[in-house]
Amino acid sequence: MLGMVKKIALVLVAAIVLAGCATHIKTIRDKSVDFSNYHTFCWMNGCDFAMTTPDHVVDPSLRENIRKAIVKELHDKGITEDSNNPDLLIGFTIAIKDEKAIVYHREGDAPFYIPMEANEEVINYQKGTLVIGIADKKTSKLIWESQASRYMDVVPDLSEKNVAKGIHRIMKKFPVPNR
Secondary structure (H helix, E strand, C coil): CHHHHHHHHHHHHHHHHHHCCCCEEEEEECCCCCHHHCCEEEECECCECCEECCHHHCCHHHHHHHHHHHHHHHHHCCCEECCCCCCEEEEEEEEEEEEEEEEECCHHHCCCCCCCCCCEEEEEEEEEEEEEEEEECCCCEEEEEEEEEEECCCCCCCCHHHHHHHHHHHHCCCCCCCC
8 A cells, every 4th residue: 555655656746847847948040031021831841741750649630730730820920821932941840758767765755665665766758849940942041940848748638729829839939020
């Protein structure tokens, strides 16, 4: 019974620590570029929407939610999709990394310390990173990129609403003024 209490306490501590970690967004841009000159875009892979993801994240609804959210954010900034004459090329990548934490126990950790058990506990979790890259079509030069990293929930909520909210946060610093 005490072993189960110990495991539950460790899971709760890990959940609190991971939940307290906010999304970290890092954006870079080419400051020499006048972004107000861009009016159209298409996807980097021959204007077909494609994303690079781990094999277990190939859910078609997630793919469509990401595409719709990016298109909406660009539309809101006055940039429309045009496969024939795009100013910008857009790419999107998801990366998921397995990580672990080791929690050590001491006798003073009572009531969770059990003397005859191992003194360390390994907690596995995942860190997800979403990257949106935007290149100038004429120069093929990356002019803007934003990365959002966060520790993932055991069962992440990848609903259309949450995907749209995440893409909005990533695209927030895209420097095209609303028109």
